[in-house]
Amino acid sequence: MCLAIPGKIKSTELQYDGKVRMAKINFGGITKEASLEMLPDAKIGDYVLVHVGVAISIVNEEEARKTFDYLREIGELGDLVDVDEYIPKKDN
Amino acid sequence: MKFMSEYRDPELAKQYLVEIKNTVTQKWKIMEVCGGQTHSLVKNGIIDMLPKEVEMIHGPGCPVCVTPLNLIDKAIYLALEKKVILCSFGDMLRVPGSEKSLLEAKAEGADIRILYSPLEAVKIAADNPNKQVVFFAVGFETTAPANALSVIHAHRQNLDNYSILASHVLVPPAIENVMEDPDSHIDGFLAAGHVCTIMGNFEYYPLVEKYKVPIVVTGFEPLDVLQGILMVVRQLEAEKAEVENQYARIVREEGNLDAQKIIYEVFEITDRLWRGMEVIPMSGYKVKEKYAKFDATAKFNVNIEEAEENQDCIAGEIMKGIKKPFECPEFGKKCKPTNPLGAPMVSSEGACAAYFHYSGLVES
């Protein structure tokens, strides 16, 4: 559960009356929501490491891709989906 | 070397191994703190490829494993007796409490939900105003910002039906505890990269000063771990004890200051009991008085007696690195991932589970 998974910011939005900055993040085809509270400078198109629904660090694209591929190989992407039947997809 | 296909660059992995062999002249015990690193070492066969002088000792960095028995009993009580919606990370579900696990409580009808993020639990609270929702907030420093943020989200929405059962633990006091233990003789540490992504490297300088041990902040992929080991071995052979950062592509010296701000807004440092070990002073976070309304411990005032640990399980010695999983008499016999006697056999970060699945010692 300590792993952080890299994904790309697709869109950002303010929630809760504009108090909370959230993003839609694309993880190899799966979209999940994450908070950008810890990365105020992150913008659409950036790659970020996401840990339990919170983006914690901006990474470059190559790093993001390699880490994602590694996590997929070792079967550690299960966190992304609610059930453990994650089906690996090719990168988009 | 069939596992090599999982390396980013198998050639580089071989180079690191050769370099470690060429550098090492005597026996060293190196502890990897993070359970993700343990997993990487065992699963990728690195343990067997290292020269015999380098012994890897597996540290206490499995958050699920160190969550106290009493707190699991409390979570189960809240779900079964107080009828709260209890939300948890999936890893926690099968960890044995004194009588049952959360999963068994769920089978008895408790409303227990597995979530990916504590922020989802806040949404569940907003959608169920007539129910109390409790998030079982376990984890190291990496997870603390998300758990703290869930409290802030609930606060911003003025929810009075959301709280967290916090059991946060911290890495630097655990390193200190290992160094003070007369039974464990560790020469150097791989610190946990993702913890330092949040907290930075500052907390490790006083430790290298005090204990004269190298500490290398290290990632969790096989190549990271190999390079981290090489950096520790180089320091040891040169009689140095410094903080170094193998994971500089992710970890900045000061960490993530915005994340630290949120942690310290919600949490303060407290003494904490580590399951199987002991109370380690100033080794965890608790919810500040200011946010007491979101602190399940304060809110529900559950008094559950401390129960005895299963006597057959030597998880404490495993977590401190004094024994290896295969030295436990029950390993692979009475204790298996399908019927775990202790937490290290359950979690994906637990050392016993890593050895069970990947070491080739048991037919799984």
Ligand code: SF4
């Ligand atoms: S193998 Fe099982 S019983 Fe033995 S220490 Fe590990 S978790 Fe406990």
